Amino acid sequence: MNVLATALGHVDYLVAVALFLIGAWILVTSGNLVKKVIGLNVMETSVFAFIVTTGMIDGGAPPLVVEGMEGPYASPLPHALVLTGIVVAVSITSLALVLILRVKSQFGTIELDEIVPTDEVRGAEDSDAIGGNDD
């Protein structure tokens, strides 16, 4: 009973943990690179949700100071951290997507299982094209 009450009180955190684990599951088990990046985004969002939740306060106002308003304010620090985090996350995502396009044009597939066997062949071709001195 007590455990249940604690769990219900912490349901926001528990959902963030669950989302993190689901995101990690997608990242680890999916063989498709785009799907992996989507999983990574789910993980990132869950971490942001966790951080934002630590900053919330019951009955608290958003951290905008208004003249004559006393009430508790949500903590601005987690919000600022998450804000920079979101913009960095979109940079990471787009860089990963550009690399995925490169993988596609190099190997013709974005499935991990299909990339691995052709790896050596393609690598040899590449070094031939450059001059292939490193053999």
Added chain:
Amino acid sequence: MNARRRTARILAFALLAALAGPLIHGVLQLPAPGSADAPAHANVSANYVERGAESGGAENLVTGVLLNFRALDTFGEVIVIFTAWLAAAAVAGTGSRSGRRAIPVSPVVDYVIRALGPFIAVFAFFVIVNGHVLPGGGFQGGVVLGAMLILLSLVLGPAPVAGAFSARHWAWLRATGVLVFAATAVIGLVLTGHLFGLPSEPGLRKSLMIVLELGIGVGGGAVLAGLFFAISGTDRA
């Protein structure tokens, strides 16, 4: 292959189950969300809430934290997104280009986006320049600006949007955030003696903050549009 994948799944499940235990145990030790004694409300954060509006120079405490108390972090972050664009453009530039045209869109969507475009731009600038009093600021307005540019390039095709400026001008626009921030850091050093220090005179501080927000917003929007151009294989910029 199928058997290998099944083994991988079982292993992954075991790993994540092992990870779930400590994570759940850990979050249950934290004070319940919303309680006032949570770590996020103590120490430095409490100080920001108490005195942030005066010493940070912004009624929106988040903006105060971003531009003043944690300016170095924000500077690093601006550098990160600029570098991300540099890397994306470098990788995309070496790949094969598909000179693909924009997919034709329904006339209704086309008309609505064209009509909405200017309003979204005005909203983005409103959000940027009012970042110190209202929810919003450089990043928030910048991403709205970037979203508008991407939306327009989806409807009109990327060429007219990417061609609005030359590749050189786009590069300067994308560097705006970094350059303006670096300039402000030096101005702060001259005026107050600390790097990133903002002058205590309210009028000057406010205008400096708005310039900073505009730099971050324009730079961020241009970087996001640039990332989209890199991914969609638009030739210019």
Added chain:
Amino acid sequence: MSPTDLLDLVLLALLLTGAIGIAMLKDLAACAIVFSAYSFVMCLVWAHRGAPDVAMTEAAVGAGITTVLFLTVISRVGRREK
């Protein structure tokens, strides 16, 4: 239980549904769309928790830009996951 708590629970349930949906779907374009919806629900959650700045950014980035980037890439690499 107050109505706002109930709203919170409904939004959290939607988030979990969205994440599980992404894990189970095989169609990448569908995954991207569900991710967009997931981001938008996340944005509502944050607005509800007193973080309007973060919610605004997430609405533009997560539900907008990231989805467009995913769909652009999927249109070039194929939408079927094997």
